[in-house]
Amino acid sequence: MTPPRTPRRTDALSKERIVEAATRILDTEGESALTFRALAAHLSTGSGAIHWHVANKSDLLATATDGVLTRVLAEVTSDGEPREDLRAFALGLFDAIDAHPWVGAQLSREPWRQALMGVYERVGGLLRALGVPDRALFDSGSAVVSYVLGVAGQNAANARIATPGGADRSAFLAGVAAQWARLDPAEYPVVHGMAAQLRDHDDRDQFLAGVDLILAGIAAVHEATADPGR
Amino acid sequence: MTPPRTPRRTDALSKERIVEAATRILDTEGESALTFRALAAHLSTGSGAIHWHVANKSDLLATATDGVLTRVLAEVTSDGEPREDLRAFALGLFDAIDAHPWVGAQLSREPWRQALMGVYERVGGLLRALGVPDRALFDSGSAVVSYVLGVAGQNAANARIATPGGADRSAFLAGVAAQWARLDPAEYPVVHGMAAQLRDHDDRDQFLAGVDLILAGIAAVHEATADPGR
């Protein structure tokens, strides 16, 4: 009489289901909670089974990241006024990374390369619709994309730092603001003066203000250098 | 007769020496090579000794990151024309992260918060010297800082992806450019058209172009909204 093995699950495992479960763990418990053992438990299977569908952890993170970004690309449509479409798209990326902060931490990983292509395409297309000449599309697009990713990364950082402590975001900001306010105004005149703004600002508003700033710069530079022979 | 223990080292261990060694490992062998065992071997001590000086790995990474950023703040002076000073400072951050790509990956970690204060102070001060009104300093400064960090993060990503493969940066870029060129122009008209620019562009130049774009935007918005009653 052999010892009873754990009964085989009926619903088949698949890379899709694994990535789905991984995303849920990342969203709810954070990056450090995503282990193959935890994942296996969630899916009531063995860790080896996961490795049959997923090459390794990097592959898993890559696919999950790609999923989030692909969804943004698909869900945020660009069929209106280009300026508004661009703001909406940027905001879509912002919100996606806000909802899945771990994606911001994947910035420096492979998966982004593929997704970034789609992002560049979208941003470039909208900039072109705004009248940016083709030769300026690369630099302008790169500036927009870099800015968006920079904010995303910082936001991911804040989300990470804030949550572990248990305090929510506004309490966290208030704490940093208080620290800024306490700085010696002689040594840190600017930051000292920013404390109140830091405490009260809205991340999304500030993000959009930055997008508008860059668009204004693109418009200014573009008009200034608009080549006559074109 | 007791078995001979490893002779006690004469030069005292210190947090400073540990962080120095850690930085060297990070720079030369990459982030994955930094383990307490490797570090202990480099310093010919035990892993426990390191934990006596350094709370944990996070503390170690934080201190190393802070060191790099502090050095940039100290070495890049700002005593000339504000616009040039700002470009030089941004470039200083760019180069530092280019030289220590692992710093870019620390973006979403605690250590940055302290260093970021100094960065905001410097950038804000220069923007003010450029004529940006105080109330606009926070948003403008945030835009500049976010952009710089975004580029830094992406560069760290490229450095990471490129080096493991053994190919150097230009070969890596050529590969990605070739991939972009191969894309269906009907589906990816913009990115397809950017392939040549991607292959030939200079990272530093493009970075500075972005800084200039943002500065142009700040100037434009500032002039447009310059309040008469001030």
Added chain:
DNA sequence: ACCTGAACACCGTTCAAGT
């Protein structure tokens, strides 16, 4: 073809024991 779960080589961290 797909899954199980023990085994392996590693990791950060702790800690009794030394000097």
Added chain:
DNA sequence: ACCTGAACACCGTTCAAGT
């Protein structure tokens, strides 16, 4: 006070064995 190095509880990944 500072250091040593074994021990502990983890981790990703592999793999013989099952169905």
